Amino acid sequence: MRITCPFCGERELGEFTYLGDAKPVRPAADAGEDVVYDYVYLRDNIAGVMSENWYHGGGCRAWLKVTRNTLTHEISAVEAAAGAGARQASK
Amino acid sequence: MAEFSWDIRSPLDRALVAGPYGARGDAGVALTEIRNFDLVQVMARRGKAAELAKAAKDRFSVAAPEMPKAVGTADATLIWSGPDQFFVLSKGGKHSIGALAPPFAGSASLSDQSHARVLISVSGAKARAMLAKLSSIDLHADAFAIGAAAATSMDHTSVTLWRGNDRDGLAVFNVLVFATFAESLWHTMLDSAAEYGVAINHSEELA
Numbered sequence A: 001m002r003i004t005c006p007f008c009g010e011r012e013l014g015e016f017t018y019l020g021d022a023k024p025v026r027p028a029a030d031a032g033e034d035v036v037y038d039y040v041y042l043r044d045n046i047a048g049v050m051s052e053n054w055y056h057g058g059g060c061r062a063w064l065k066v067t068r069n070t071l072t073h074e075i076s077a078v079e080a081a082a083g084a085g086a087r088q089a090s091k
Numbered sequence B: 001m002a003e004f005s006w007d008i009r010s011p012l013d014r015a016l017v018a019g020p021y022g023a024r025g026d027a028g029v030a031l032t033e034i035r036n037f038d039l040v041q042v043m044a045r046r047g048k049a050a051e052l053a054k055a056a057k058d059r060f061s062v063a064a065p066e067m068p069k070a071v072g073t074a075d076a077t078l079i080w081s082g083p084d085q086f087f088v089l090s091k092g093g094k095h096s097i098g099a100l101a102p103p104f105a106g107s108a109s110l111s112d113q114s115h116a117r118v119l120i121s122v123s124g125a126k127a128r129a130m131l132a133k134l135s136s137i138d139l140h141a142d143a144f145a146i147g148a149a150a151a152t153s154m155d156h157t158s159v160t161l162w163r164g165n166d167r168d169g170l171a172v173f174n175v176l177v178f179a180t181f182a183e184s185l186w187h188t189m190l191d192s193a194a195e196y197g198v199a200i201n202h203s204e205e206l207a
């Protein structure tokens, strides 16, 4: 599997670390216990297209949001995570 | 109490033995550790990338790299090290962290890496063949031209790699590696280069 980092270009899997589902959004400070429990512990187990966080630790050390099909490993999109840098090399 | 004097030494001081190594005959690979350089990492503060670009242009009279490239100036090399950040590699204190603090105040955070990294220059007719064993980057001249740079890994170790100017018509690759990983990567490079014959040296001169 290869991931095309928006800053570095195409790189082998070994340079990246998988974090997990990119969908969960931190609840507001006054959100109820059930909402916080869901955010912290519950994850969908998707067989198909999923939005994931990956870290390019063996390269530019930027966080990336990768859209990947968990059945085929096909990657349809890679973008910089929020705050990961202003300029992207492959654009 | 025993007297102790702090003595600045290269992290490769023990591992590096100048002279020939590996296969006999003409050395296919030259491994040279470059010592005594100033290295400062410049990272844009949040939302200040455009201000950093301007400050860098004012300071160095060239645009700092905004993609994986190394840019030479009269007395420094600016090497991309990630989004909105680059290294300043120089000698003699002119671009030390103290000298760079005023021009980049407000736009960037600086970090002195002068003694935190080891700089290894890899050259010779078989340099590319040797590095191909360690790197997943395509180092063919068409794909990795003079001035190309990469933040990548070699032997599971993070490195900053860039191609300098040719020497004697042959490519020169520069590798910056964390000081604590330098000895390990050095031995791996020696193993990879042994079949081609290696000329080992250290130098005070930036390529």
Ligand SMILES: [Zn+2]
Residues within 6 Å of the ligand: A005, A006, A007, A008, A009, A056, A059, A060, A061, A062
């Ligand atoms: Zn990257």
